[in-house]
Amino acid sequence: MSKALSDVLREWMPHQRWFGGKGREWADVTEDGFFLSRSEPVLSVHRVRVTYADGGGETYLVPLSWRAHPDEELSSAFVGAVPAKGADGEDRENYCYDAMRDRDSTPPWLAHLVSASTVGPMHFHPAGAATIPEGVPGDVVSTEQSNTSLVYGQDAIFKLFRRLEPGLNPDVEIGEALRRTDNPYIAPLLGYIEIDEDGAEPATAAMLQTFVRGASDGWRLATASVRDLYAEGDLHADEVGGDFAADSERLGSATASVHADLARVLDTEPADREWFAATARAMTDRLESALAVVPQLEEHLAGLRAIYTAVADSPEEVVRQRVHGDFHLGQVLRTATGWVVLDFEGEPARPLAERRQLDSPLRDIAGMLRSFDYAARHMLVEQPDDSQRAYRAQEWAVRNRGAFCAGYSAASGIDPCGDSPLLRAFEADKAVYECVYEARNRPNWLMIPLQSLTRLAAGAG
Template sequence: MRIDTAEVTRVLPEWLGRQRWYAGKSRSGSVAARLLATLAPPTENAQPTLTGDREDQQAAGVQIWIADVTYPDGVEHYQVPLALRTQRVEHLDRAFVGSVTDLDSGQSVELYDALYDKEVTGVWLRAMAEESVLDGVTFVRDAAASEIPVSESSLVLSGEQSNTSLVFGDAAIMKVFRRLEPGLNPDIEIHAAFAEIGGRHVAKLLGHVTTERDDELWSLAMLQEFLTTATDGWQLATASVRDLMAEGDLHADEAGGDFAAEANRLGMSTAEVHADLRTAFGTTVLDSAQLRERAAAMNTRLDAALHEVPQLADVAEGLRKAYDDFAEISEPVTAQRVHGDLHLGQVLRTSHRWVILDFEGEPAKAITERQANDSPIRDVAGMLRSFDYAARHQLIDMGATPQSEFRAAEWAQRNRDAFCNGWAEAGGNEPAASAVLLRAFEADKAVYEAVYEARNRPNWLPIPLASLHRLAETA
């Protein structure tokens, strides 16, 4: 079975436009498909099965294709693993990509997103366990072969926006990077470094997948332990807010679902992760010129945001003052590797500890930018923004009143303080002593949020706007 590159190029654009992780929905670009690797060769007369037998799992061909999307200002690359079938498979309709023609037989070949095809996803885990190299794709095992759950079936997690994650039984989770660029993905890099130093607040790295093209390394996927009994921080925090709102006139510290103790422990865990990052990667210093450069970038982002969110005009002067104060810091600022996109949805509470996930950073940024050292205060600011969202997002649906606004603000401040106190207690610099940094980083993040909400959830726009008014006034 052979399929033509032009045929795959024909069916990909429409399918890409429906994927949450595809960042080109609002841009006009041309799509070209190219075959990266064949992981399991297509076989003639491959039929869908549900037996779970190893040979049946490889009955469909499994290939990794790359969609190169060209814009006037550059090219983006997306990973598209495909399962090749000779017949339509009803239970895979949601993963259907398109029909192409077999160049040898002239028969139709049905293409599916292979990550949703449970009968073929075992290819990735078996290759990791065996440390295989398949058609130029290298499968690296970072743990004992017995820890790779090769016999488990997979399930794609819903809700992921930038990549696609599959859970194998209750043992492992594989994240497949969708948007690709050269370089070792920071998520793999940092988890591998933590494995060497014994980092306690991360999930264990079990394996990863890379390829090399044109003398450059590209990261394709990573496999980690799956923490089955853990609950993510966003769920815990928002449940606390719901409890508070249902408790009549109680203050945040009086409600049964008070989250402050957990916020404090989360702050401590974050500080310990920052310490591990310093141990693994060292530190540098941001001098005055670099601080001015970063402040200029913040102002540039504000300028662009003003075109999309006119309401920012009311706070622009105060925000620019915050950025000016940032630029005028005279003392060198210690910089290190950081998480880069820390929020309540990136942390899990197990029965023993908080675990921090997804050290990939902001996927829209280049890998080199995500690998650059920064102040750990940026991560603190990201988490503080998340507490504001947890406190206020329910007011959008339930309708805000002066009382509910007050109680949401009280909950947010209590948990922001608890997180900062925990971070300081565990060795982080007291954020109050870095108030200029914290205010600028938080304002920069909230400006980004305002643009995002204006584009995607206009009814949520009051959440970042309320914070920006506060930040502008304190500047």
């Protein structure tokens, strides 16, 4: 079956949202699999190794459910038909489906976690005395991109890491560390799954967390506040019923708490001069690469290079530690009792070893400040020449950036948004990254990060 299945996967995988090699020509593909459940439907798990014509390769995790006959209700999850021999020796076909979208094939993941099973190369690790639900199906979360998640009832959410890399995923590593602190601003880890990888360190295949009930996404709340402000032509941001500043301040406090606990339970290290110099070099290199994609960056080139040079010469005292690594309003949920921070895996496109490196908490601060700018200005894309709306967007961004920093400062005793060359550089570096992303994916949104770079390169606050 292996060759036939490899051919089916070659056709199917490039169309999946989580596949990172879109547009690259495949040189070869191989797969090896094992059965996780032989009940109906049969559930198999496959490591699919893709080699690209331009060099390099990736390994993806693909769970499949198998049926003897086509299932019309699963047509959207259909992967392909694979030739097989029946018990009577007759030729027939087995029909395989994306098991993460087949509810009948989802209960075994949690059953194996409860039992702390080892199945083939896959090892299941429940977390401490965690209560893991059993016997309930999981419903796929349609908004996932680089990974695929299932929600089990109202108790747990299961995340499958599609692209496999040797080593413990930061989301699991940090989740396990913070679970021991009883930090109130995280969703506790319930367990995780590893898979052996050809003699290398095992890769993290999946994790299970407590599901946050009745929560609202930070990005949706923030952008709703911006819409309220735009709708009130004669009111200031602090006068509108949907003012978000109190939430921003509480988010700053929650962020400080998470950073403090990460520093308490995981490694820390003072940043030396070489780290500052290396950070500045990396930012400069990214800028030079971005120029080829976004020529409009040329007008900001001198200012940005000056920002990065200031980092290399910065006298700041920085303690490096584990951080979130990809912090923005889409990574936080607001509940009735406060904020919850999610997804500590960092930027999925970066190699896992880089994502596990110690960094400055200011990188997370910069990410959230950039997110406030995006929330404030996303509706300007529709009316780029509306000066009144642009003024109100700036007012909202300044108010909420300030509130976030005030909350962080009150909780930590550290003003994260003072006159820090490193923070300014992190913001600029993030905006350069955003420029490249928007130029490639949403050209009409490019104005948002470019306007921010005008502010940053000019030395404004």
